[in-house]
Amino acid sequence: MEPSEAPQLPLAGIRVVDAATVIAAPFCATILGEFGADVIKVEHPVGGDPCRAFGTPTARKDTLTWLSEGRNKRSVTIDLHKAQGVQVFKDLIAKSDILCENFRPGTLEKWGVGWDVLSGINPRLIMLRITGYGQTGPYKDRPGFARIAHAVGGLSYLAGMPRGTPVTPGSTTLGDYLSGLYGCAGVLMALRYRDETGRGQYIDIGLYESVFRCSEELAPAYAMYGTVRERKGPHIEVACPYGHFQTRDGKWVAIACTTDKLFERLADAMQRPELASSSVYGEQKTRLEHRHEVNEIVRDWCGALTRAEVLKRCFESRAPAGPLNDIADIFGDRQFHARRNLVAMDEPTIGETLIVPNVVPRLSETPGSIRSLGPKLGEHTEEILGGLLGLDAAAIAELRKQRVI
Amino acid sequence: MQASDAENAASAGTAEARLPLSGVRVVDVGTFLAGPYAASILGEFGAEILKVEHPIAGDPMRRFGVPTKRHDATLAWLSEARNRKSVTLDLRQEQGVALFLRLVAKCDVLVENFRPGTLEGWGITTERLREANPGLVVLRVSGYGQSGPYRRRPGFSHIAHAFSGLSYLAGFPGETPVVPGTSPLGDYVSGLYGAIGILIALRHKQKTGRGQVIDLGTYEAVFRILDELAPAYGLYGKVREAEGSGSYVAVPHGHFRTRDGKWVAIATTTQKMFERFCHVMERPDLLSPALYGEQAKRLAAREEVNALVTEWAASMDRDELMRRCIEGEVPVGKLNSIADIFEDEHFQARGNLTEVEAEGIGPVTVPCVVPRMSETPGRITNLGPPLGNATYEVMNGLLGLNADEIAALRKKRIL
Numbered sequence: 001m002e003p004s005e006a007p008q009l010p011l012a013g014i015r016v017v018d019a020a021t022v023i024a025a026p027f028c029a030t031i032l033g034e035f036g037a038d039v040i041k042v043e044h045p046v047g048g049d050p051c052r053a054f055g056t057p058t059a060r061k062d063t064l065t066w067l068s069e070g071r072n073k074r075s076v077t078i079d080l081h082k083a084q085g086v087q088v089f090k091d092l093i094a095k096s097d098i099l100c101e102n103f104r105p106g107t108l109e110k111w112g113v114g115w116d117v118l119s120g121i122n123p124r125l126i127m128l129r130i131t132g133y134g135q136t137g138p139y140k141d142r143p144g145f146a147r148i149a150h151a152v153g154g155l156s157y158l159a160g161m162p163r164g165t166p167v168t169p170g171s172t173t174l175g176d177y178l179s180g181l182y183g184c185a186g187v188l189m190a191l192r193y194r195d196e197t198g199r200g201q202y203i204d205i206g207l208y209e210s211v212f213r214c215s216e217e218l219a220p221a222y223a224m225y226g227t228v229r230e231r232k233g234p235h236i237e238v239a240c241p242y243g244h245f246q247t248r249d250g251k252w253v254a255i256a257c258t259t260d261k262l263f264e265r266l267a268d269a270m271q272r273p274e275l276a277s278s279s280v281y282g283e284q285k286t287r288l289e290h291r292h293e294v295n296e297i298v299r300d301w302c303g304a305l306t307r308a309e310v311l312k313r314c315f316e317s318r319a320p321a322g323p324l325n326d327i328a329d330i331f332g333d334r335q336f337h338a339r340r341n342l343v344a345m346d347e348p349t350i351g352e353t354l355i356v357p358n359v360v361p362r363l364s365e366t367p368g369s370i371r372s373l374g375p376k377l378g379e380h381t382e383e384i385l386g387g388l389l390g391l392d393a394a395a396i397a398e399l400r401k402q403r404v405i
Numbered sequence: 406m407q408a409s410d411a412e413n414a415a416s417a418g419t420a421e422a423r424l425p426l427s428g429v430r431v432v433d434v435g436t437f438l439a440g441p442y443a444a445s446i447l448g449e450f451g452a453e454i455l456k457v458e459h460p461i462a463g464d465p466m467r468r469f470g471v472p473t474k475r476h477d478a479t480l481a482w483l484s485e486a487r488n489r490k491s492v493t494l495d496l497r498q499e500q501g502v503a504l505f506l507r508l509v510a511k512c513d514v515l516v517e518n519f520r521p522g523t524l525e526g527w528g529i530t531t532e533r534l535r536e537a538n539p540g541l542v543v544l545r546v547s548g549y550g551q552s553g554p555y556r557r558r559p560g561f562s563h564i565a566h567a568f569s570g571l572s573y574l575a576g577f578p579g580e581t582p583v584v585p586g587t588s589p590l591g592d593y594v595s596g597l598y599g600a601i602g603i604l605i606a607l608r609h610k611q612k613t614g615r616g617q618v619i620d621l622g623t624y625e626a627v628f629r630i631l632d633e634l635a636p637a638y639g640l641y642g643k644v645r646e647a648e649g650s651g652s653y654v655a656v657p658h659g660h661f662r663t664r665d666g667k668w669v670a671i672a673t674t675t676q677k678m679f680e681r682f683c684h685v686m687e688r689p690d691l692l693s694p695a696l697y698g699e700q701a702k703r704l705a706a707r708e709e710v711n712a713l714v715t716e717w718a719a720s721m722d723r724d725e726l727m728r729r730c731i732e733g734e735v736p737v738g739k740l741n742s743i744a745d746i747f748e749d750e751h752f753q754a755r756g757n758l759t760e761v762e763a764e765g766i767g768p769v770t771v772p773c774v775v776p777r778m779s780e781t782p783g784r785i786t787n788l789g790p791p792l793g794n795a796t797y798e799v800m801n802g803l804l805g806l807n808a809d810e811i812a813a814l815r816k817k818r819i820l
Contacts, residue, residue, distance in 0.1 A: 010605045011605065011608070022674075023632070035605050050674075053675075054654060054674070055633045055637075055654055056633055056636075056637045056640075056643070058640070063633065064633035064636040064637050065632050065633040067636065068632075068633060068636050132736075133751060133755075134755055134777070136754065137754035137755045138750050138751050138754055142731060142736075142737075143678070143734060143735070143736040144736060144738075145672040145674050147658060147670050147672040147738075148670050148736050148737065149738070150586070150670070151660070151668075151669070151670035151738040151739065151740040152670075152738040152741055153741070153746075154741050154745075155586035155587060156586065156660065156668075156670060156740050157740050157742050157743075158586045158587060159575060159583060159584065159585060160650075161580075161581070165649070165660060166650060166668055166740055167575060167576055167577065167647075167648075167649055167650050167660075168574070168575065168648050168649070168650060168651065168652060169575060169590075170566070170572065170574045170575040170586075171571060171574060171585075171630070171632065172648075172652040172654065173630070174590075177594075177630035178593075178597070178630075181594070181597035181598065181601065181630075182775050182776045183776060184601050185446055185600045185601055185604065185776070186776040186778055188604035188605065188608070189425040189450050189604060189778070189781070190425065190778060191608070192425050192607070192608065193423075193425035193780065195611075196423075197423070199780060200780075201778055201779040202779045203776050203778050203779070204776070204777045204778075204779070205775065205776045205777065206755065208738075209755065209775050209776075209777075210775055210776075212746070212752075212757060212772055213593075213772050213775040214587065214589070214590060214593035214594075215587060215772060216438075216470070216484070216587065217479065217480040217481040218587075218743050219484075219746070219758055219770055219771060219772055220471075220480040220484050220769050220770055220771055221470075221471045221743075222743040222744060222747060222770075223747070223758075223760075223770030224471075224480065224769065224770075225471070227471070228742050228743055229742075230742075231583075232584065233581060233583050233584070234581050234582060234584060235584070236584060238469065238470055238471070239469075242563065243584075244567070244572065244581060244583075252573075253567070254564050254566070254567030254568075254572060256561040256562075256563035256564055258469060259465060262559070315558060318558075318559060319559075320559045320564060321564065322558075322560075322564035322565075322568045323567065324568075324573055324582055325567065325568055326573045326644050326645075327570055327573075327634050327637075327638040327645060328638065328644050329570075330569075330570050330635070331635075331638060331639070334553070334554050334555075335549055335554055335555040335624075336628075338552060338553030338554055339549075339550055339552060339553045339622065339625065341625055341628060342635060344639075352640060354636050354639060354640060355635055355638075355639030355640070356636050356639075357629045357631070357635050358629075360621065360629040361598045361599065361601070361602040361619050361620070361621040361625075362550070362620045362621065363605065363617055363619055364617045364618040364619070364620070365606075365609060365615060365616075365617035366605070366606070366609050366617065
């Protein structure tokens with residue numbers, strides 16, 4: 001990572017209040033922060049964001065998820081259940097550009113800081129609202145987590161072996177991240193519109209919607225042909241061979257022949273060029289009709305070689321293959337190192353160096369940066385209330401006494 | 406054009422009058438989904454998307470997936486090539502390259518996802534692009550990014566899921582790793598990151614006039630969203646294994662089958678959620694510290710806790726289980742098939758499915774725009790266009806070629 005001073009970053013000067021919890025809406029703020037926005041994390045004085053307890057704990061209790069995803073944020077504690085807390089929050093919103101929140105619909109309204117009130121205080125405000133089901137509709141009040149969103153959005157139904165138990169689609173937090181990404185795209189577009197018109201707006205996302213949006217032709221195929229897609233294990237319906245194959249050393253490779261040309265290259269790698277002739281398996285249609293035979297040929301070939309050998313031959317023939325990496329493989333991989341996808345950050349609060357995923361995407365002129373990891377709860381309360389909001393020491397002490405902060 | 410649009414919006418004062426990206430022109434010369442999806446998002450919010458395709462074959466995405474009665478369009482193409490105009494142009498011919506550079510000079514954004522070195526091989530280098538348009542924002546998506554030892558390897562979403570560590574986690578421990586639900590997931594994630602990169606770069610351009618290049622490997626996009634997988638290995642040497650239908654962070658947190666053979670997802674992520682769930686199961690005794698009252702104890706006794714829930718879920722139909730969990734405010738959801746989704750009242754209420762007329766086919770139901778913006782909602786103007794439907798319009802209207810020149814270029818199969 002190139003060292004980068006905050007003023008050169010493309011979102012310098014933008015202030016984000018992240019009053020949300022766990023990953024979804026906060027992840028939007030994380031991305032904005034990587035590219036230079038000043039992100040102020042507003043947390044409950046007792047316990048703070050539950051993300052601090054989500055995952056693997058460190059010496060200071062806060063989990064690794066928090067330390068990584070709370071990057072570049074400053075933490076201020078404010079109790080929004082108290083009237084004085086709400087006032088401090090309003091003062092903060094008046095000086096900010098963006099608010100990220102994921103309370104259940106109606107919660108902020110109950111505290112007197114719904115969209116109408118906040119946009120009245122700051123007409124230029126952009127508000128990102130991410131909840132399990134969005135701000136409207138019959139399920140809006142239900143609690144939602146990414147796991148539920150994967151199920152409701154149709155993703156989990158497709159993950160697993162045919163007729164077997166549906167599995168977690170790799171990671172339980174995918175839907176959170178997807179929603180954070182959609183939220184971030186929405187916020188950046190809203191920012192552009194606001195800069196031109198002076199008007200803010202709110203963005204309303206249900207976790208399940210982000211998941212469902214990524215389902216390519218699942219919906220049109222059902223609507224047009226009544227096709228209900230089922231679980232296919234490591235394979236897919238429309239291409240073959242396409243899946244995961246075990247090698248002699250007990251490892252796995254992924255192979256994806258989405259076109260005839262790619263199958264031709266695989267046949268070449270397998271030293272079986274005759275398989276790619278049009279009278280054998282040269283056409284996708286034929287391969288799909290004989291998917292068991294084709295998969296068996298590939299399985300046998302992979303099973304006779306080590307993973308390194310399979311990949312070497314595939315790469316020589318430019319066949320589409322790759323290792324199915326575990327995290328240990330990834331730490332040893334040359335590409336991850338060359339691209340600096342992992343970055344080491346010294347974290348004095350726990351006396352350790354942490355390895356965290358680096359910023360994505362990579363911008364040539366204005367690269368993002370990780371300047372700090374997740375702060376301690378309330379680490380910046382005085383700095384923000386005193387510096388930004390201009391409260392004096394006595395006022396801050398009083399708020400502390402009242403347990404507002 | 407920008408100024409007059411802004412004036413129109415100001416005078417009309419309505420949300421419809423102006424979308425946040427109106428006036429932005431994007432050339433999408435990508436194939437399949439990873440790069441193009443970034444353009445799709447911009448297009449939904451007002452950008453003009455010119456899809457540049459090979460004159461004969463077009464984007465291979467046109468043939469990938471479930472066919473329709475139009476030979477140049479699968480359903481995947483129709484849905485994901487939404488809001489585009491198609492322009493044919495052969496970049497393997499010198500004249501095609503010259504026209505491409507003229508086109509790029511009139512655009513704000515270029516999206517490409519060729520294998521690194523391909524565009525350069527055709528003479529379309531970063532320098533020439535910058536020369537043609539110093540303000541150009543270029544999104545380059547490839548399997549492994551523009552640098553590093555693997556940069557020239559072919560990359561697909563399926564390979565990226567495997568390479569990034571996601572697929573290793575999908576499936577039951579010791580069994581075959583499965584597709585993490587949907588094979589193009591990594592393409593969508595890349596498209597999202599790409600769109601964000603473009604929007605940030607456009608902002609920088611507005612301030613400084615300078616464009617830049619966004620370099621994204623599909624595997625990086627996927628790897629970035631795997632929460633604490635990397636730090637946990639870095640700090641504790643912990644290799645996360647496949648988690649079956651559960652998660653290492655909490656229990657019960659998984660998929661359970663009900664009496665009628667259907668499935669639900671239950672996620673008691675926090676202590677409070679578990680407490681509620683015990684009351685729903687009418688088993689408050691489980692909350693005693695001697696049993697499963699504490700998260701640490703539950704995690705240690707994962708199998709026992711899951712067995713209790715499995716048995717409870719199997720004792721009633723899905724509707725009944727859903728009713729009880731919802732009443733008790735326990736996070737629960739149906740594990741929906743696409744048929745379930747089409748019947749779901751919430752999907753209907755939110756308008757998540759929308760019917761759009763596709764040229765030569767009729768109405769096609771597609772997922773609607775995400776995210777939902779209050780002042781400037783996105784929209785779908787058209788589904789995946791016929792190959793070359795805007796070639797004339799763009800060559801004539803935008804680049805000023807006359808009918809004879811266009812005909813000559815067509816004859817040479819440059820268009």
